[in-house]
Amino acid sequence: MESAASRLEDVESRIAKASKIARRARDEVTLIAVSKTHDAQAIQPLIDAGQRVFGENRVQETEAKWPALRERHPDIELHMIGSLQSNKAEDAARKFDFIHSLDRPSLLKALAKAYDKTGRRVPCFVQVDVGEEEQKGGCPIADLPVLLAQARELDVPVVGLMCIPPLEIEPAPFFALLDKLARDYGLEGRSMGMSGDYETAVQLGATHVRVGTALFGSRD
Template identity: 65%
Template sequence: MSEAAERLAEVQAAIAAAATRAQRQSGDICLIAVSKTHDAAAIRPLIAAGQRHFGENRVQEAAAKWPDLRAGTPDIVLYLIGQLQSNKADEAVALFDAIHSVDRSSLVQALAKACEKAGRQPQLFAQVNIGDEEQKGGCKVADLPALLAEAKAAGLKIEGLMAIPPADIEPAPFFALLDELAERHGLTGRSMGMSSDCETAVMLGATHVRVGTALFGARG
């Protein structure tokens, strides 16, 4: 078994164990391999090991490497998990199968126009600034109802919420809050949890976990 396959198997086993503890089905949890900053040579072994869901932070970086990577593997699902500039909405809608960082009015309007023009809508999640951190993207918790209402009025279907808890703080309360917000607004998706805390996220309702380091190794 390749090193990539071993890492993938370890992460999948950890997710499955957490799901079992939470009396959930592991198949209900989507593992997104965070491939941002990693080149094609680092990504291909994971594709060969069977991983199909990948997350990128930037439109330009994804556009440079994924058309070739996807050429022989049409069932790859590509997620945009980083902040999206409104002027890149057309490119993002064309390239990504999911955009998990919808966080402001101007982006809602840009995505609505881009989706109408393209005749397709990626899976959309609203990003919530769950820890109210100035440096992070995401809408404020208090602004979420208005953002969801605007998206609905614009013809966009928001399927879930995404959040990144503050670093170096116990993440469980933030995951619980995101789960509660999704429940309150009738949304099925909860994208939360990374390499260090994905098991906790699964225990608290995550439907998508975003794992980079545990799959690709620490960045040099």
């Protein structure tokens, strides 16, 4: 069995190589270890190997396993990368350091209310529907300027854009599109790339890559 440390070292090496090809510095890319469906016992070896940034898909799952881990490792950074229900906005505001799935006005309003209540203004990425796939969620490209303007009005900090390209299609054009949109709107962050395509994403401007299987191994 390959160890967590060796898997992490391999992914880090690949990110560094892709960064070099793109003439970027390695520290321009944040590796998010996607720990969804994995328990604390599976996560701990990656923490021991030095990983400090993790991503979860569900608020409830985060509540079940992360309090004890964060008590032992207070420097852990947690990213909400899954679809977020408006009624979970306050929980997300309390538990996460970044939210990657802001995609609609109703969620934006719920987050603004949660931020005012908790006193935490968690930075967000707007998820963009680059592949025009309604089932994946994401703000339609045509609606992006309005959503960004509303976020400014409600004092919800937007630091970048996020996308999930369509499956079984070359992802590079979708990454390039997200990079262009981020530049057009003056946003620094580009959350794009997963286990199968993060190297391509890095070469095309990703600032955050969301890697699960390559770090944790295949799910049962």
